[in-house]
Amino acid sequence: MYRSHNCGELNASHINTEVTLAGWVQKSRDKGFMNWVDLRDRYGITQLIFDEGRSQKEVFEAAKTLGREFVIQIKGTVIEREAKNKNIPTGEIEILVSELNILNASLTPPFTIEDETDGGEDIRMKYRYLDIRRNPVKNSLLFRHKVAMEVRKYLSDLDFCEVETPYLIKSTPEGARDFVVPSRMNEGQFYALPQSPQTFKQLLMVGGMDKYFQIVKCFRDEDLRADRQPEFTQIDCEMAFVEQEDILNVFEGLTRHLLKEIKGIEVEKFPRMTYEHAMKTYGNDKPDIRFGMEFGELNEVAKSKEFPVFNAAELVVGIAAPGVGNYTRKEIDALIDWVKRPQVGASGMVYVKCNEDGTYKSSVDKFYDQNDLRHWAKTTGAQPGDMIFVLSGPADKTRGQLSALRMELASRLGLRKPTEFAPLWVVDFPLLEFDEESGRYHAMHHPFTSPKPEDMHLLETNPGKVRANAYDMVLNGNEIGGGSIRIHDKATQQLMFKYLGFTEEEAKAQFGFLMDAFQFGAPPHGGLAFGLDRLVAILGGQETIRDFIAFPKNNSGRDVMIDAPSTIDESQLKELHIKID
Amino acid sequence: MYRSHNCGELNASHINTEVTLAGWVQKSRDKGFMNWVDLRDRYGITQLIFDEGRSQKEVFEAAKTLGREFVIQIKGTVIEREAKNKNIPTGEIEILVSELNILNASLTPPFTIEDETDGGEDIRMKYRYLDIRRNPVKNSLLFRHKVAMEVRKYLSDLDFCEVETPYLIKSTPEGARDFVVPSRMNEGQFYALPQSPQTFKQLLMVGGMDKYFQIVKCFRDEDLRADRQPEFTQIDCEMAFVEQEDILNVFEGLTRHLLKEIKGIEVEKFPRMTYEHAMKTYGNDKPDIRFGMEFGELNEVAKSKEFPVFNAAELVVGIAAPGVGNYTRKEIDALIDWVKRPQVGASGMVYVKCNEDGTYKSSVDKFYDQNDLRHWAKTTGAQPGDMIFVLSGPADKTRGQLSALRMELASRLGLRKPTEFAPLWVVDFPLLEFDEESGRYHAMHHPFTSPKPEDMHLLETNPGKVRANAYDMVLNGNEIGGGSIRIHDKATQQLMFKYLGFTEEEAKAQFGFLMDAFQFGAPPHGGLAFGLDRLVAILGGQETIRDFIAFPKNNSGRDVMIDAPSTIDESQLKELHIKID
Structure with a gap:
């Protein structure tokens, strides 16, 4: 000792x-x-x-x-x-x-081992073993462990069984972003690393496991956005003999338990919101509801006058930013520049100052009178002292832009408090979404998601309108979990593959095992998966997941500490029956 | 609902x-x-x-x-x-x-969903989702979950922190059996899947994590023996500021806890046995001590007479099989045939019947008198009614053969009771073992294992004699865990790589990050890893791990249910910058 x-x-x-x-x-x-x-x-x-x-x-x-x-x-x-x-x-x-x-002994460390360090991101990652000595990183890892343990205990107590599913699985054409692994023993063949254990957990339901979970690594070889990792961790769950309501209740229970045990916070029953409502009200399927600033649609009044920009637009929509009615012209211009940035993409913005005396001053006073503006204020919920910002254009795009502005304003106004937690369910997601590039519909969630029976008849005539038994759990503007009730009969699954553009042969070659399984007594089932990295970061009150991962990779998918990936020996390639192209 | x-x-x-x-x-x-x-x-x-x-x-x-x-x-x-x-x-x-x-509805299943099924291994694996409905498989998976949860709770309560280490790491030349993963973003480069998180857990110790564990998948692309899997699960552990004694105590505590909680069995303090003693007494570094049949070395008396076979042998060694002194000539011949099988490899076997009246009857009565045989009986602990079996030849090989015979006899005699648990520690493993093929020494455990300080001086002169601070936990004839105190200073680690035949450049290229880390204040540390698959199988009283794995692969590394590995698209290969060779 x-x-x-x-x-x-x-x-x-x-x-x-x-x-x-x-x-x-x-x-x-x-x-x-x-x-x-x-x-x-x-x-x-x-x-x-x-x-x-x-x-x-x-x-x-x-x-x-x-x-x-x-x-x-x-x-x-x-x-x-x-x-x-x-x-x-x-x-x-x-x-x-x-x-x-x-x-x-120790050499002088390349950065200070203090809560606030003088080391930049790159050097911290190269010497991650020193970075981990710092409280913020060390505590994040301890926190992650605590969350994972609570998840396991909670689910185990509810009779969920953690089952390890395989990491060396089969690549699918869907899997354009699969990491693959050449097989030495099976020449010219490859395993794939799972993007999720989706089909395996469904097979466990067919196998009668009844309640499954797993905290499991998943892999996706995609171009990395700022806060994504090629390997990430899911809390993966599935239940048999359940309807959507049962699943929402179980995992709302889990999340409330975590908030209480980990954060000491009691939250009310989670609000539920349809996808359609979320898009109309927040321009976003993962709305941050810690604050209001709900969208007000202004088409009615806006289009009744001679302002050509609004008249040409499919949608005119605004939000009221609380307490910024006194923004200077310069501040407003800066915000207009902000929405014009390519990342947001608006072509312009109209604003309305709601003066304390109940009058309005707008950038479109030429077209709209006080009555019009009073109507806008009412629709957006603006109070004296607020400022209304209005965007217009194609409906979907404009909603997205206004959502970006809403989040930006909330951040600037300090409304996104890391100590406040506002979870909700978004339900009734569309089954399919149209992909402009390929000119066809894709599964919005995945091809195993069941359509709502009452919408089935629309599959042929108006596929974009078919709603799925799919749901997301949203926390503070982040999707932290999502899932669906699955298809559990072969005929519907076959139909789904057909609508998604699979030939019968392709469907059979890729997912024959699942459709076979459905013929041997598959129970109704459904589930969801939480992103653990994101969940712990949000619970920890952080914006970025990186410090909740012991050894993260950089934006090029590299581990700069161990210098991976790297070249391998010619002899090793030979054994694997591959060549560098 | x-x-x-x-x-x-x-x-x-x-x-x-x-x-x-x-x-x-x-x-x-x-x-x-x-x-x-x-x-x-x-x-x-x-x-x-x-x-x-x-x-x-x-x-x-x-x-x-x-x-x-x-x-x-x-x-x-x-x-x-x-x-x-x-x-x-x-x-x-x-x-x-x-x-x-x-x-x-269900088609008629291809085998009966009963405890004793009519389905053979192949068909059960193809329809594993049906196999899982059977109690023996279902209960094995539930049992595995229970064991894993108990491990997590026990270690968490001792302040161990579960940290997820990366799956996409770096291939090493040591890693001839690495599975590799081509990188799309880093052309011509590859990740490797970890054979174990060894270096990462050591870096966590350098990072001050103090007590780490992880239940984690590991990967080894080796030719599969009957009961091995290309992906397997470890309970991986590491502690800082500890000596061997501390580690043995902690993980003995864990194992006793599991035996008590899971099996309701209280075991005594685990015996400890040196590697040398285990090899001499059981011919095996993972002795099954549920039964005796310890080796008796007979050189002294055996070589004093004119029996040329024994006189030419390096070692003459026997065991007493209890209660089989009445074996017929036919039964004995069958056993002699058994030890002559290529898998065992003995060229012959001498036997001594210990008669109830205290006399002996042997196959070498021509050379040895009753006094000699009485001495053999004493040395092997044979009682009246037992049979002594004696093998001879080169010491190491002969011990191995006798060990195989000992296990076979114990099985036949019903001495390997699945409800009985006899754990022990084997300690003081050799640091290095000589590899005939390459003509040089290899690390017996791995290159990070520390030599015993008192043996360091032998490294140059008699490397095979250097003992390591390495230990295995053995349960019922299976190694269920093993580990070591690690090297934690750069100079010793460099020296070790040198002795293992690495050039300075190779050592730096492969493990430079670890040796760098050792320069920034690495604490003394050590750990071990348990094989979870094997552990649960043994605790479950089973010989094979396969039913404790939800979706195992067959001996060719194939998942016959999903038909993986498989070919992948030309376009996918192109994106990964590789070609089939």
Whole structure:
């Protein structure tokens, strides 16, 4: 044993105890005749004291050689500290050191091991093992563990069984973004890494497992946006003999449990909102409802006048930004520039100041009178002192742009409070979405999602209108989970593949095993998956997932610490029956 | 909700309750005017009754159409059963059915869904989703979940933090058996799937994580022996500031906890045995100590006489098989044939019958007198009524052969009881082992294992004699876990790579990140990994791991259910910058 206690547990009750500690030198303060060292481990920091008068000469001298991040072991006596530090649990004591053993020296670290470090992202990633010593990263990993354990306990207590599904599976044409693995034993053939265990969990339902979950790595070889990783973790769940309502209840229960256990927050029953409503009201299928700023559609009044921009538009829609009625012309112009950025893509913006005296001043006063503007204010819910921002154009695009503006304003106004949690369900997603590029419909969720029976008749005539038994859980403007009731009979599944443009042969070659399984007594079933990385980041009040992942990859999919991916030997390629092209 | 109760929970206390159940038709017995159906789900079986007199006509008729494995939902009343079945929890009641809803029909399954099935291995694997409905497989998966949860709870309670390490890592030349993954974004480069998270867990120790664990998939592309899988699961653990003793104590504690919680068995403190002792006494570094039959080395007496076979041998060694002194000549010959099989490889075997009257009768009476044989009996611990079997030849090979014979005899004699658990630690493994093929030493455990300081001086002169701080946990003749205290300083790690035949450049290219990390304050650390698949199989009293894995692969590494691996599109290969060779 290298220690009798850790660096976070000693306090006044231990005074006069002989202890052995081990850890890292956080910092030392050499006052000549006295030398203090902060000793750090995962559990905390304990102050050590080396005193010319009270310490042995060689121990006292050795302490002067300690550099930052040296690993040491000490023996000593717990004594009362003169200058107490009420901010840390060990702040009332210090250790008068009698023995010092340097376990390992350290080069000067390339960045400071402090909560606020001087290391940039790149250098932190290269030396991730040092970055992990910092509280923000270390605590994020501990937090992730705690969340995962709570998930497991909660689901296990509800009779869910965690089943490990395979990582070496089959590539599908759907799987344009599959990572593949050449097989040595099966020449010219490849495994794929799962983008999700979807078909396996459905087969477990066919197999009578009844309630399945798994916290599992998934893989997607896609161009990485800022906060995506090629490997990510899902809480993957499936239940048999359930309807949508049952699934929503179980996983709402899980989420409420997490909020309560992890954050100490009790939330009301989750609101439910249809996809259609979410799109009309927030321009977004994952609305952040921590704040209002709901959309007001202004077509009626806006198009009744001679303003050509609005008259040419499919949709005129606005939001009221609270308390910014006094924005200067410069501030407004900056915001107009912001919505014109290519990432947002609006061509212009109309604004209406709602004066405190109940009058209005707009950028379109030439076309609209006070009555018109009063109507806009009513529709957008604007109060005196607010500002209404109005966008116009093609309906879908304009909603998307206004949603971006809504989120931007909320951020600027501090309405997206990381300590506030506003979950909801978005339900009744469309089954299919039209892909302009390929000119055909794709499954919005995946091809195993069941259409609502009452919409089945629209599949031939108006496929875009068919709603699915699909749902997303949304938390603070992020989709943290999504799922559906699945198709569980062969005929419907075959039909679905047909509508998605599969030939009968393709469907059979790729998913024959699943359709075969459906012929042997498949129960009705459904489920969902949470993105664990995102979930813990949001629960942790963070915007980015990266510090909740021990060894993340960069935007090129590289691990810069170990320098992967890398080239491999010619002989290895040969064994795998492949060549570099 | 498709059900008010599951099929395992109704009993006499529910009589007269209206219930809704859903599940699979296990079997039906049609007696003309009466029809019984056993309805099955994960939780049990409930008997349904359709009665011409008491059921509605259409329900009664519909029940006659039900085939095996149909999925149905029923409503009905719990009534007392006439012929009670005390063997199942629901055996006192049955459900008088008032409504029947066929949720899904089923083709006749290709094998019976019974504990003892008529399906062979191949067909069971092809229809694994049906196989999972069978109790032995279903219960194995539930059992695995229970073990994994207990492991997680136990380690979490000891402050271990589960950290997910990456799956897309770097291939190493050591990794001849790496599965690799071509990178789309990094042309001509490959990730590798981890054979274990070894270096990452060490980096977590450098990062101050202090106590790490992870239940994690690992991958090895090796020719599959009967009971190996290309993807397998480890309970991977590491601790900082510990010595070997600390690690043995923690994981002995975990194993005792599992035996107690899962099996209700209390075991004594685990015996510890050196590798050297295990090899000399059992011919095996994972001895099954549920039974004795320890080796007796007979060189002294055996070589004192004129028996040329023994005189030419490096080692003469025997075991006493209890109670088989009355084996017939035919039975003995069969055993001699058995040790001559190529898998064992002995060239012959000497035997000594220990008669009840204290005399001996051996196959080498020509050379050895009763005194000699009495000495053999004493050395091998043979009692009257036992039989001594003696092998001879090169020491290592002969020990291996005798070990195989010992295990075979124990199996035949019923000494390997699946309900008995005899764990132990084997310690002081050699650091290196000589590989005849390459003509050089390899790391027996892995290159990160630390040599015992007191043996360091032998590294140059007698590398095979250097012992490592390495240990295995052995349970019932299986290695279920193994680990070591690691090297934690750059100089020793460099030296180790040198002894293992790495050039300085190779070591740096492959493991530079680890040696770099050691320069920034690496704490002393060590750990181990358990094989979860094997552990649960042994705890479950089974010889094979396959039924503890939901979707195992066959001996060619194929998933015959989904038919993977498979060919992939030319366009996909092109995107990955590879060609089939």
